[in-house]
Amino acid sequence: MAKFHSLEVASVHHETPEAIVVGFRIPDALRSEFQFIHGQYVTLKLTVNGEELRRSYSICSSPLDIHEIRIAVKRVQDGRASTELVEKLKQGMTLEVMTPMGNFTTALDPTKERHFVAFAAGSGITPILSILKTVLRSEPKSRFTLFYGNTDRDRIIFRKKLDELKTQYTDRLAVHHILSQGKDEDALFNGRITTEKAKQLLGRFVADALHKEFFICGPEQMMVNVSEALESMGVDKKQLHIELFTSPVTSGAKKPPVAVGEGAFKGTAKVKVILDGRETEITVNANGDAVLDVALDAGLDVPFACKGAVCCTCKARVVEGQVEMAMNYALTDEEVADGYVLTCQTHPRSANVTIDYDQH
Ligand SMILES: Cc1cc2nc3c(=O)[nH]c(=O)nc-3n(C[C@H](O)[C@H](O)[C@H](O)COP(=O)(O)OP(=O)(O)OC[C@H]3O[C@@H](n4cnc5c(N)ncnc54)[C@H](O)[C@@H]3O)c2cc1C
Known part of the structure; x- marks a missing residue:
């Protein structure tokens, strides 16, 4: 069963003004418990101003990079846990970390030749970076196309890492940045990822979308827009992997009761x-x-x-x-x-x- 363990913070790196990348040292005795699959997340237990908070953060490292699990935390406005972590977390501290879990992933097979396509925005890049790195290393014939939305260039989490990967995998990795405050000559790369923009990006850079596997992670509206675009193009829901970071309905408090259907057990x-x-x-x-x-x-x-x-x-x-x-x-x-x-x-x-x- 999933359990919390105290892990030492091995590194804290300020990736952008609002985002940190945190590495956890995994002791030998816990290595098997902290084995993870690309795209999974860990849950942290924190006490902030006397309140116990549990928050999940996707793993950005690849399971092929052993000895360390890394996550990226982006501060959200008035966010209790993310502000505490971004402002106060230091190397050498310990955090309560639950063993990894999550379904935002796909099975890989080195003999396959596939084209994966991802749409990420903001901190939504975190699980996608893990998937992308693992795909490129585990499936030598497969390709990956990433559409990545941010406000501006300085807020692009993992910009340098993605540049390095593009150099390393020139023929197999394509990264397209879409900046909401961008001033690119080509308007396709400026503005938010709307349904129409998603269709145009796919039309220009992804031939035959009907036979691709898609990953989507980011703010809810972007995910809705991209899903709509893909559905309108006839892409089957089975080809989509979607990871939500926030619930569309509740903030984590106790929920109102669900209506019990006609004839169902009511006692x-x-x-x-x-x-x-x-x-x-x-x-x-x-x-x-x-x-x-x-x-x-x-x-x-x-x-x-x-x-x-x-x-x-x-x-x-x-x-x-x-x-x-x-x-x-x-x-x-x-x-x-x-x-x-x-x-x-x-x-x-x-x-x-x-x-x-x-x-x-
Ligand atoms: C499976 C999973 C994986 C996740 N992975 C990551 C990750 O890799 N990196 C990361 O930074 N976050 C990730 N999150 C989100 C993270 O768990 C927290 O929800 C986030 O850090 C905000 O927590 P908080 O305590 O700072 O905000 P809270 O104090 O809970 O919320 C403060 C306010 O911000 C709003 N809010 C909460 N979360 C968001 C958000 N993500 N965007 C915009 N507004 C928000 C709330 O509705 C509220 O109004 C993930 C969530 C899930 C469920």
Whole structure:
């Protein structure tokens, strides 16, 4: 099961005025627990002004670069955790870091010859950098095209790293910067990535989009715009990988109850929670708080982070009974079909339910 460990901060590098890149030293004893797949994230547990915060940050290093896990944190306006990290984190400090997780990834195969395309904006570059580096090193015949939106040149996170990679992989990596305050002679590279601009970029730089695999990560509106552009071009949803950093609906507080459908179970369910091999029974109202909130109120140390259905830290498997999720932006269709749920969104729909956090 996912667990927090104290990790030493090996390095802090100020990448742009608002963003830092943080390296964690992984002791030998924890190396297997911190093994990760390109595109995954870790969750940090911080105390800021007496308040415990859990925040997820994507890993920007490649799993092929051993001994260190690196993340990039961009300060958001009035952001509690990101401001604390960007302003105060120093080399040598320790942080509580949860073992890696996440589905924003794809299986790689060195024999394949593919063309991956990514749209990133701002800190959305972080998981995409990990994917891009891993693809270029693991699939020697594959190509990668990145469309990367930022306000201006000075705010481009990993600008130098991307330049180096372009030099190293001249024939296989293309990077197109789109700057909202840019003054390029070609207007296509100036302004925000709207649906129309995404279509034009794809039309000019990506032949045959119907047969590509796409990664999208950045502010919600950019992701909506790019998804719309791809859908209008006939790209199948199965070809899209999308990572949300913020929930479109909630800020992490307890959610209002979900409406219970006609004829569905409306009572109080006995929910057996399996955690670290131990079983605990909790009582959960069908139209009350989600299973995660009730389990936390009961004092169980169940894993969680965003509480807004965008990360999968609170994932568990339903092994008995019926449940319903209010939202899901993190689990794949296959995982849902296999009985996995985001417990921050899960409500019982039968009198007896068993949820296993050990089957993460
Ligand atoms: C799977 C996953 C991976 C993530 N990876 C990264 C990453 O690699 N780098 C990174 O910097 N962040 C990443 N995030 C976002 C990160 O977890 C925090 O949400 C972010 O740092 C803001 O936290 P905060 O405590 O500073 O802001 P809060 O105090 O929680 O929020 C302050 C205000 O800012 C708004 N806000 C919160 N997050 C954002 C945002 N991302 N953009 C704009 N406004 C926002 C809130 O709605 C609120 O109004 C990721 C999130 C998830 C779920």
